[in-house]
Amino acid sequence: MTLPQTVAPATLHDYEQVARGRLDGAVWDFIEGGAESERTVAANRRAYGRVSLRPRVLVDVSVCDTGTELLGARLRTPVGIAPTAYHQLVHPDGEVGTARGAAAAGALFVVSIYASRTVEDIAAAAGGPLWMQLYWLRRREALAALISRAAAAGCRAIVLTVDAPRLGRRHRDARNGFALGPGIRAANLDPALTAAAHVPGAGRSALATHAVEAVDPSVTWADLAWLRERSDLPLVLKGILTGEDAALAVAHGADALIVSNHGGRQLDGAPASLDALAEVVAAVGGACPVLLDGGVRGGTDAFAALALGARAVLLGRPVLWGLAAGGAAGVAGVLDLATEELAHTMALTGRPDLASVDASAVVLRTEAR
């Protein structure tokens, strides 16, 4: 599948428009929607509107280098792919297409525990680092098996998502009675474990029902030792929004953190991820890299997050827009466009490499109350 000739996407939102025209309404709602009033979804975007850039001039910007290093891997771009479930909802290639797109762009791909293609097939299509995202399943043996499988396939880190002891109340999915069709499944989990995600019911999301059954809400910091015993891979915690939890994460030996409110899909009323970033970066004090996701819709947004202390940013919905619009080429298109925009902002702010994209490059105003 290729992009229609008439559409030459100039922004990530152009991919959004193409994707919207191609996807079934309930799938569209699942992707775009958030929890409850969706005020955190909106806050994520609004935060970037409060950023002012502080340009420096007469700096040689003939080459702007977006290259970076993350947990020992070189990346051509600090813009990577956040874990999102079930890519076959938007394109038949699913995560294999996404992995090809990430490889073409030289970007990190975080694979969801709910990937609709096997981790082995995804790894075979990948060209750069893959990280495997997990939810803490009640069935620990299934979790242990998946960790071994991910490591054997070549994944370079485990990402534990810690902001979803239960799924957010997503009214769009409940109203749509959203459930997975028979052709799409969690390819890396025992089908019995995800059966409930396929059973539609009026007024409820089958994914939410499934999550209640499958995800263990009793997990605490002390349980991280169990994960550590099962894998030597670096452990990344996704969904940290406070300095207190960032300090605990460092004390428990996390190798990286992702500042995230899950794209506004979990706790409605959580802060914009950009607003939480400085607090987390300060608490981490350089002990490990901090990444950010939520509302990044272009290179200028990425620039702001990097300047405020993120080592990399991850895109959630925009990657699904790219995949829906053009398969692997669409994913590469989204990542390349965001990276080109980042390089452009670096040139116009006089910051030719990421080391020079520091706190002096931006002002983030607080939101008027």
Ligand SMILES: Cc1cc2nc3c(=O)[nH]c(=O)nc-3n(C[C@H](O)[C@H](O)[C@H](O)COP(=O)(O)O)c2cc1C
């Ligand atoms: C359709 C969809 C599915 C998602 N699935 C997962 C998932 O399986 N695991 C996870 O940790 N986060 C998941 N997320 C959250 C993303 O990893 C990420 O935090 C969020 O999408 C970032 O915000 P953005 O979409 O505004 O870029 C999902 C998000 C979306 C939109």
Ligand SMILES: CCCCC(=O)C(=O)O
């Ligand atoms: C049970 C599927 C959860 C996927 C997810 O994390 C999300 O939709 O945000």
